[in-house]
Amino acid sequence: MITKLRLYQFRNITSLELPITKKSIVLYGENGSGKTNILEAISLFSVGKGLRNDSAFNMENITSAPKSGWSSTITLNGDLKLQTNLEPQLDSSLKRTAKIQGDNIRSHMQFSEWLHVLWITPETDQLFLDAPAKRRKFVDRFVYAKDKLHLKRVIKFESATRQRLKLLKSQQKPNEEWLTAIEQTIAEEGVALAFARYHLLQDLSKFQPQGKEEGILTSFTAKMDGPFEDLLSMGSSLKIEDAFRQKLFDNRVRDKESGITLFGPHRSDLNVTHHIKDMNAFQCSTGEQKILLLAMIISFMESVCFNNEQLTIFLLDDAMAHLDAHHRFVLFHRLIANQDKNFQAWFSGTDRYLFKDLEENADFFYVPGLHQKCNRPNKCTLSLERREDPRNYILN
Known part of the structure; x- marks a missing residue:
């Protein structure tokens, strides 16, 4: 499973590190705080353009220096490091790259030897x-x-x-x-x-x-x-x-x-x-x-x-909002009953109470809007930690 996620200059996030200990992860916070951005960074380890189907050039942090690039790094089971980046080149251009244990690989398809990523987003609700x-x-x-x-x-x-x-x-x-x-x-x-x-x-x-x-x-x-x-x-x-x-x-x-x-x-x-x-x-x-x-x-x-x-990662972006309590319970019950299987589920939502049935079986992270606490956007480092009060977070 993913045991650590690191982001740098990605979307609205200048720097982020998440330590993960559970098979289910809940990101919650107000609209526009960056929850979907975190899920998108994980989706980029699949083939294609990720859950937003967007250009890599649009993922660069708007407060960073022009053409400084971005990176998304996940650690699997504490030791295997996979990384996808938009890297500056010698000719001042930017190039999408992928790495395993720090070594460049030819294609993002090689990540599929280790994991596969699937997602449900609000757009998926229109599937039928x-x-x-x-x-x-x-x-x-x-x-x-x-x-x-x-x-x-x-x-x-x-x-x-x-x-x-x-x-x-x-x-x-x-x-x-x-x-x-x-x-x-x-x-x-x-x-x-x-x-x-x-x-x-x-x-x-x-x-x-x-x-x-x-x-x-x-x-x-x-x-x-x-x-x-x-x-x-x-x-x-x-x-x-x-x-x-x-x-x-x-x-x-x-x-x-x-x-x-x-x-x-x-x-x-x-x-x-x-x-x-x-x-x-x-x-x-x-x-x-x-x-x-x-x-x-x-x-x-x-x-x-x-x-x-093989590890399968499910990203469920705001997928619980329109489900009743019974059907949320059914999904969470299946996840909890299969904790020993090779999967991991990442959820996002605005309200923590939607995930109360996962309370003892998930890492909960409150994602604050960066504008709430930081008056120096280009200097902000976002670090989320699970504590007794899940609304505690560090924002430097």
């Missing part, structure tokens, strides 16, 4: 109302935590799809052998990623909490839905790949004219059904949608994280 691409990405992040090859499949599939469209739209007649080879790659990677999504969602349905002793959560069915999924019932992967490749061949003219690839797993959508109401998630109320998300998270914990040697 958002565009299908957002839901596919949500599922793919879950799959990636279980299968490290999945991200490479997605990248290869998307790259080959773009190459094919570029060839089809070119003025010259494309090389037939080259086009066929690209379609073969699309078929192989597309079928593999579709099956990975299928098996992940099957596991979620299988491992969802059941029974009154666990607290009654909304039961659900989750599956990928679309014309491509009809192929998955054909039998062997080779047969499905052949059928997909033939479909790509047949659609060349249509794809060229439309400018998009009309058939494939990239056109599928996540379909979640509320069992009790027999209703699609997008038709449910905001509260019901949040409970469905919570049920999926707990199922994922049960099916993957609690049986995985």
Whole structure:
């Protein structure tokens, strides 16, 4: 688990060090104090741009000297140090870098050998109302935590799809052998990623909490839905790949004219059904949608994280605000019951009382607004410590 977090010149934080002792961490304080910034700094140890999907250049502390960069460092189990930075270069530019034990690594993907990071943010609450691409990405992040090859499949599939469209739209007649080879790659990677999504969602349905002793959560069915999924019932992967490749061949003219690839797993959508109401998630109320998300998270914990040697970090940003006391208890109860498993959960919220069921099983940190105490913003060092009175903090 993460046993220490250090931030330097990140967002509104000039300097921060958090010593961690528990599997659950609660950051609480007023709006705008920087709680989400702390979670974002952890999310950057995943592939991509983090939970805000923002440019690294926008994460620099606005009170620091121009182009001074920033750093986020986590220590795992007291000895393994991972670091992601925006570092000044000799030519005065800034470059995103990643390090393990102080040594530069080629890609942030190498962090996945040690941990995987997933998050729920207020934006995630709109998942069932958002565009299908957002839901596919949500599922793919879950799959990636279980299968490290999945991200490479997605990248290869998307790259080959773009190459094919570029060839089809070119003025010259494309090389037939080259086009066929690209379609073969699309078929192989597309079928593999579709099956990975299928098996992940099957596991979620299988491992969802059941029974009154666990607290009654909304039961659900989750599956990928679309014309491509009809192929998955054909039998062997080779047969499905052949059928997909033939479909790509047949659609060349249509794809060229439309400018998009009309058939494939990239056109599928996540379909979640509320069992009790027999209703699609997008038709449910905001509260019901949040409970469905919570049920999926707990199922994922049960099916993957609690049986995985690799550390999984959950970041839940303001996720408790609209849950009733019962459903908060259900989530916290599952976390407490599985303290021996390889996961860690980070929560943020404005009110401490929302987390009272975690009182003896979490590190609580009060995050003050820097403007409250410091009249020298560019000189402030923020240090949070857990004490008897959790509202005690040091701000130099």
